[in-house]
Amino acid sequence: MATKQILRAQLRSYPANGHSAYLPQVRKIVLEYCQKLPSSTNTRTFISNDLQRVAWQNPHVEFVVKQRNGHEPIARGFYVNGRDKVIPLQEFEVNGVEKKVQLLLDSSGAKIKQLKKGRLVESTTEAARGIWSGLHVDTPFKI
Amino acid sequence: MGHVSKRLYSSASKLAVSTSQLKQFPPKEAILRPDSGKPNFFDPESWATLQPPPTSALTAFAHRIGLANVLSSADVVRRACTHKSFVNLHAKYYPSSPAPPTNANLAMLGNALMGLFASEHLHAAYPHLPTRVLKAAVSAHVGPLTCASVAQEMGAVPLLRWHRQPTTPMSPALLHSDALASIPRAITALVYQEMSLQSARKFVQSFFLSRQVDLRSMIKFRDPKRALIETVEKFGHERPKSRLLKETGRYSNSPVFVVGIFSGQDKLGEGFGSSLKMAEYRAAEDSLHRLYLTRTPDHLLQVPSSTFPSKQGNIYKTGLEAPYTPGVLGEAEILYASSGRSNIVAPKRPTLEEIEAKREGLDV
Numbered sequence: 412m413a414t415k416q417i418l419r420a421q422l423r424s425y426p427a428n429g430h431s432a433y434l435p436q437v438r439k440i441v442l443e444y445c446q447k448l449p450s451s452t453n454t455r456t457f458i459s460n461d462l463q464r465v466a467w468q469n470p471h472v473e474f475v476v477k478q479r480n481g482h483e484p485i486a487r488g489f490y491v492n493g494r495d496k497v498i499p500l501q502e503f504e505v506n507g508v509e510k511k512v513q514l515l516l517d518s519s520g521a522k523i524k525q526l527k528k529g530r531l532v533e534s535t536t537e538a539a540r541g542i543w544s545g546l547h548v549d550t551p552f553k554i
Numbered sequence: 555m556g557h558v559s560k561r562l563y564s565s566a567s568k569l570a571v572s573t574s575q576l577k578q579f580p581p582k583e584a585i586l587r588p589d590s591g592k593p594n595f596f597d598p599e600s601w602a603t604l605q606p607p608p609t610s611a612l613t614a615f616a617h618r619i620g621l622a623n624v625l626s627s628a629d630v631v632r633r634a635c636t637h638k639s640f641v642n643l644h645a646k647y648y649p650s651s652p653a654p655p656t657n658a659n660l661a662m663l664g665n666a667l668m669g670l671f672a673s674e675h676l677h678a679a680y681p682h683l684p685t686r687v688l689k690a691a692v693s694a695h696v697g698p699l700t701c702a703s704v705a706q707e708m709g710a711v712p713l714l715r716w717h718r719q720p721t722t723p724m725s726p727a728l729l730h731s732d733a734l735a736s737i738p739r740a741i742t743a744l745v746y747q748e749m750s751l752q753s754a755r756k757f758v759q760s761f762f763l764s765r766q767v768d769l770r771s772m773i774k775f776r777d778p779k780r781a782l783i784e785t786v787e788k789f790g791h792e793r794p795k796s797r798l799l800k801e802t803g804r805y806s807n808s809p810v811f812v813v814g815i816f817s818g819q820d821k822l823g824e825g826f827g828s829s830l831k832m833a834e835y836r837a838a839e840d841s842l843h844r845l846y847l848t849r850t851p852d853h854l855l856q857v858p859s860s861t862f863p864s865k866q867g868n869i870y871k872t873g874l875e876a877p878y879t880p881g882v883l884g885e886a887e888i889l890y891a892s893s894g895r896s897n898i899v900a901p902k903r904p905t906l907e908e909i910e911a912k913r914e915g916l917d918v
Contacts (some may be wrong), residue, residue, distance in 0.1 A: 423700045
């Protein structure tokens with residue numbers, strides 16, 4: 412009986428982030444603000460007072476500060492999966508801006524998935540205790 | 555946003571250059587002077603491709619992979635992220651400036667090191683794995699696709715400098731995944747050069763050898779019953795005998811048979827199926843899987859490269875080696891349908907008598 416050939420150059424392994432080494436998913440955060448408009452005031456305060464401390468605490472992230480006059484303040488996070496998340500900052504206080512920057516730092520960049528409604532849970536590893544078998548019990552069921 | 559504008563936006567964002575690191579923006583070659591007679595050959599996309607990634611991105615990358623102490627300067631990281639195909643493109647647009655250092659030598663060294671670490675780890679972890687499966691497993695753990703995937707997960711895609719090359723009569727096309735795969739290999743070589751072989755092995759262990767690989771799907775059988783008989787004979791046990799353990803619904807449209815294969819009193823494996831033949835086949839497969847996929851526990855795992863000293867020093871001086879107890883070599887695998895092509899028959903070479911007989915025949 413002939414078996415299907417395995418093409419070695421097409422073989423690959425699948426990620427297990429955190430099993431031994433952990434790779435943070437966020438790579439860059441861009442803060443855009445306007446120099447004049449009052450909606451950017453809290454963002455400007457955050458940038459001048461707290462941003463350096465946040466950047467020192469997260470050396471794996473590239474922080475970019477971008478002046479964009481005439482536009483609303485924005486925090487944009489770039490992730491390793493190629494996606495980006497954009498959060499508008501005009502209605503927040505200074506600690507609110509920090510909270511949103513922390514949200515971007517903690518996120519993985521993946522799309523937000525439904526946790527309950529209509530979600531199929533599928534595992535990549537086999538069952539730890541094995542699948543139940545009616546033929547492998549002490550007293551099998553009798554009709 | 556329509557799909558055309560979306561694609562333009564995404565390709566523009568990939569080529570986006572940080573202007574804070576440039577001396578002058580817009581660059582000199584982009585400025586068009588109508589009074590001078592020189593024609594303008596500036597292409598913004600090519601210019602953007604030629605700009606090096608900013609220092610902040612490179613240092614952030616070094617911190618992200620946990621090697622901020624090893625990759626001490628941004629130039630080292632820039633070198634690790636420059637593929638050799640970039641040199642031609644750079645020379646075309648900047649012929650007078652020196653060629654940027656590439657990761658070609660580092661990638662070659664790193665590839666050899668990764669192959670070494672993966673092979674010894676897998677051989678120590680799975681001592682009874684057949685040779686072909688071991689080779690396939692090494693490819694799965696440190697092969698080109700995995701290296702490209704790891705580079706993507708590290709976030710090296712915007713840092714890579716390369717130039718797409720089409721198929722020529724002398725060489726195949728250069729793919730993005732091949733250029734990406736050179737980055738983790740170069741980093742392995744850098745860890746080896748800056749630190750030691752042990753550190754390089756730890757790096758490969760944490761980023762490559764702890765990933766998920768399904769070895770079971772790489773083991774293919776032509777005739778598992780015959781392979782099992784030959785293997786059991788090699789190990790010197792009794793000839794395997796299959797016995798029906800449980801059955802249900804024999805004359806219905808969905809029977810289930812559970813067959814076990816025994817060597818004397820020991821059960822080698824068990825299989826289920828909707829026919830007796832199918833159940834026996836699966837039982838033979840299960841027995842061989844249990845042998846081939848025997849795994850050494852991590853606390854007992856020892857690899858030969860652990861004898862290399864962890865400090866840098868004179869290798870000819872004794873006393874620097876770490877203690878090592880070699881694992882017991884098990885039985886070699888059976889020749890049936892494993893390593894070696896059992897299908898192909900080599901042409902028979904003539905014996906010495908036949909050659910001399912031919913010569914005598916010619917002389918006479």
